[in-house]
Amino acid sequence: xxxxxxxxxxxxxxxxxxxxxxxxxxxxxxxxxxxxxxxxxxxxxxxxxxxxxxxxxxxxxxxxxxxxxxxxxxxxxxxxxxxxxxxxxxxxxxxxxxxxxxxxxxxxxxxxxxxxxxxxxxxxxxxxxxxxxxxxxxxxxxxxxxxxxxxxxxxxxxxxxxxxxxxxxxxxxxxxxxxxxxxxxxxxxxxxxxxxxxxxxxxxxxxxxxxxxxxxxxxxxxxxxxxxxxxxxxxxxxxxxxxxxxxxxxxxxxxxxxxxxxxxxxxxxxxxxxxxxxxxxxxxxxxxxxxxxxxxxxxxxxxxxxxxxxxxxxxxxxxxxxxxxxxxxxxxxxxxxxxxxxxxxxxxxxxxxxxxxxxxxxxxxxxxxxxxxxxxxxxxxxxxxxxxxxxxxxxxxxxxxxxxxxxxxxxxxxxxxxxxxxxxxxxxxxxxxxxxxxxxxxxxxxxxxxxxxxxxxxxxxxxxxxxxxxxxxxxxxxxxxxxxxxxxxxxxxxxxxxxxxxxxxxxxxxxxxxxxxxxxxxxxxxxxxxxxxxxxxxxxxxxxxxxxxxxxxxxxxxxxxxxxxxxxxxxxxxxxxxxxxxxxxxxxxxxxxxxxxxxxxxxxxxxxxxxxxxxxxxxxxxxxxxxxxxxxxxxxxxxxxxxxx
Numbered sequence: 001x002x003x004x005x006x007x008x009x010x011x012x013x014x015x016x017x018x019x020x021x022x023x024x025x026x027x028x029x030x031x032x033x034x035x036x037x038x039x040x041x042x043x044x045x046x047x048x049x050x051x052x053x054x055x056x057x058x059x060x061x062x063x064x065x066x067x068x069x070x071x072x073x074x075x076x077x078x079x080x081x082x083x084x085x086x087x088x089x090x091x092x093x094x095x096x097x098x099x100x101x102x103x104x105x106x107x108x109x110x111x112x113x114x115x116x117x118x119x120x121x122x123x124x125x126x127x128x129x130x131x132x133x134x135x136x137x138x139x140x141x142x143x144x145x146x147x148x149x150x151x152x153x154x155x156x157x158x159x160x161x162x163x164x165x166x167x168x169x170x171x172x173x174x175x176x177x178x179x180x181x182x183x184x185x186x187x188x189x190x191x192x193x194x195x196x197x198x199x200x201x202x203x204x205x206x207x208x209x210x211x212x213x214x215x216x217x218x219x220x221x222x223x224x225x226x227x228x229x230x231x232x233x234x235x236x237x238x239x240x241x242x243x244x245x246x247x248x249x250x251x252x253x254x255x256x257x258x259x260x261x262x263x264x265x266x267x268x269x270x271x272x273x274x275x276x277x278x279x280x281x282x283x284x285x286x287x288x289x290x291x292x293x294x295x296x297x298x299x300x301x302x303x304x305x306x307x308x309x310x311x312x313x314x315x316x317x318x319x320x321x322x323x324x325x326x327x328x329x330x331x332x333x334x335x336x337x338x339x340x341x342x343x344x345x346x347x348x349x350x351x352x353x354x355x356x357x358x359x360x361x362x363x364x365x366x367x368x369x370x371x372x373x374x375x376x377x378x379x380x381x382x383x384x385x386x387x388x389x390x391x392x393x394x395x396x397x398x399x400x401x402x403x404x405x406x407x408x409x410x411x412x413x414x415x416x417x418x419x420x421x422x423x424x425x426x427x428x429x430x431x432x433x434x435x436x437x438x439x440x441x442x443x444x445x446x447x448x449x450x451x452x453x454x455x456x457x458x459x460x461x462x463x464x465x466x467x468x469x470x471x472x473x474x475x476x477x478x479x480x481x482x483x484x485x486x487x488x489x490x491x492x493x494x495x496x497x498x499x500x501x502x503x504x505x506x507x508x509x510x511x512x513x514x515x516x517x518x519x520x521x522x523x524x525x526x527x528x529x530x531x532x533x534x535x536x537x538x539x540x541x542x543x544x545x546x547x548x549x550x551x552x553x554x555x556x557x558x559x560x561x562x563x564x565x566x567x568x569x570x571x572x573x574x575x576x577x578x579x580x581x582x583x584x585x586x587x588x589x590x591x592x593x594x595x596x597x598x599x600x601x602x603x604x605x606x607x608x609x610x611x612x613x614x615x616x617x618x619x620x621x622x623x624x625x626x627x628x629x630x631x632x633x634x635x636x637x638x639x640x641x642x643x644x645x
Contacts, residue, residue: 036096042066108147111163123163127170152194157219165222203255232284250306253313261325273351280358311359357423364430402450407459422485454503468607490631497638504597
């Protein structure tokens with residue numbers, strides 16, 4: 001190795017000239033060897049009288065500047081953003097640094113620096129250099145790999161371990177985005193054993209008061225970031241790899257849930273739950289624009305089994321009163337401090353709720369596949385969730401209708417709202433299929449459990465002010481699972497129009513009571529005022545009442561078969577029958593109010609159908625909406641045949 005001489009006082013100035021030349025797309029004025037010497041010496045922090053305070057400050061500045069310039073050179077050469085004649089000299093400089101001067105050894109030494117700026121900059125620069133060397137030689141830097149493996153295997157939480165975790169996360173993330181499956185598999189496999197050992201060391205095996213101090217907290221959160229990209233790599237690499245480190249959130253799910261219970265650091269609790277939520281929903285990498293990569297790959301059997309295992313672990317924890325151990329802090333206002341009167345942390349509430357809802361959905365799917373339908377278990381899990389939410393005292397007003405929790409929790413988070421509605425629909429359909437009850441009983445039980453799909457859809461319509469253009473945005477957007485949910489719901493709706501009409505009617509019971517001059521309707525269920533969460537778009541005044549009746553409907557009809565028109569016309573609404581027992585004018589008022597919501601709902605869907613049809617005719621719709629248009633037409637027909645139309 002050629003050892004460069006110590007730089008003189010002009011090192012920063014000369015490196016600055018190189019930096020400006022790079023930004024300007026030009027070659028450096030100095031020779032390749034001179035630039036390489038300056039960079040190597042700068043990364044090493046070689047300055048005269050370094051032991052003095054002035055020398056130490058000069059060394060710090062030189063190291064930081066050199067690491068930044070090195071990273072810029074690697075990015076410029078790798079991205080081909082430099083002209084060919086210019087890229088050559090800069091590439092030659094990198095070759096000198098890595099092939100003859102062993103610069104990577106100096107970079108990883110800085111991982112141990114107690115100075116967080118230098119340690120982090122060294123990790124960033126090393127990651128870029130590793131990716132550059134992979135692109136030029138097709139091989140992973142053995143020096144970098146050895147340093148990281150040693151840190152994962154033996155190092156306690158410290159700057160060195162943090163730098164290695166961050167660096168590996170960045171490398172895997174970039175390889176995922178580049179769809180370099182072969183090298184991705186090679187990199188992940190190289191760290192499989194050491195990462196598994198690290199997780200076993202950091203995750204508790206038994207209940208204890210885990211105090212995540214400064215270094216532990218940082219290290220653990222960096223580990224969670226790495227686990228997310230590793231799990232995403234399991235989707236991309238497919239069943240051919242299937243390493244344990246790609247399955248840690250599922251394999252170590254019990255330890256992660258235990259950490260949530262016993263950890264004293266609220267931020268760590270939230271980060272764990274967000275990771276589990278993304279694993280269950282297959283939304284890995286949503287914070288760093290990876291969803292288009294990971295989710296475009298078909299989940300293989302082993303990973304599906306892992307998700308089901310994770311779901312089972314969640315439900316076992318809930319059955320053991322895990323929810324009761326969860327504390328949710330109040331929301332934070334600008335400045336970072338709690339303010340009296342603020343609502344509980346909505347992000348935490350949504351994460352917990354989605355983790356449980358998705359777990360119940362997967363549990364029912366697994367049971368059905370095994371021929372072991374278990375409808376009786378559904379209600380206990382959901383009631384545990386609603387009870388936990390009530391215990392948190394979201395507002396002073398009691399939420400009397402459990403179906404309103406989903407709109408309450410996910411009002412402003414479109415993607416989570418659609419996921420919650422979709423999971424609830426799946427739970428309901430599974431329960432309906434295996435319960436053996438009639439349609440009325442199923443809907444009544446569904447409302448008690450908070451998963452009546454009609455209630456959810458009516459609340460969605462009202463929260464969007466029956467605006468068909470917002471539905472159109474949802475249909476076109478790839479950011480939510482709305483299309484899948486919408487199609488599945490419409491297929492169910494066409495076979496249970498009376499249930500939907502009943503849900504529309506119950507949205508107006510409060511105004512019915514006022515119109516009749518009855519206090520709380522004298523027998524009607526009092527309206528449950530749904531309080532807004534912090535940040536909820538639904539706001540005060542969203543109301544949905546509990547109802548003890550819903551019109552009975554026939555069994556769900558397979559595609560291609562029409563429902564009996566006679567049965568629809570001869571079955572009077574149980575809602576109207578009950579209202580007649582309240583006061584003489586209740587039936588007429590309720591029918592008028594029901595038609596108002598029902599007509600607006602059908603009008604919204606009809607306008608949506610017209611717009612989609614026009615776009616399809618002009619070949620402007622992004623996919624073939626024929627099946628969707630057919631379903632929307634069937635909904636309109638159901639309304640026209642309904643006694644309330």
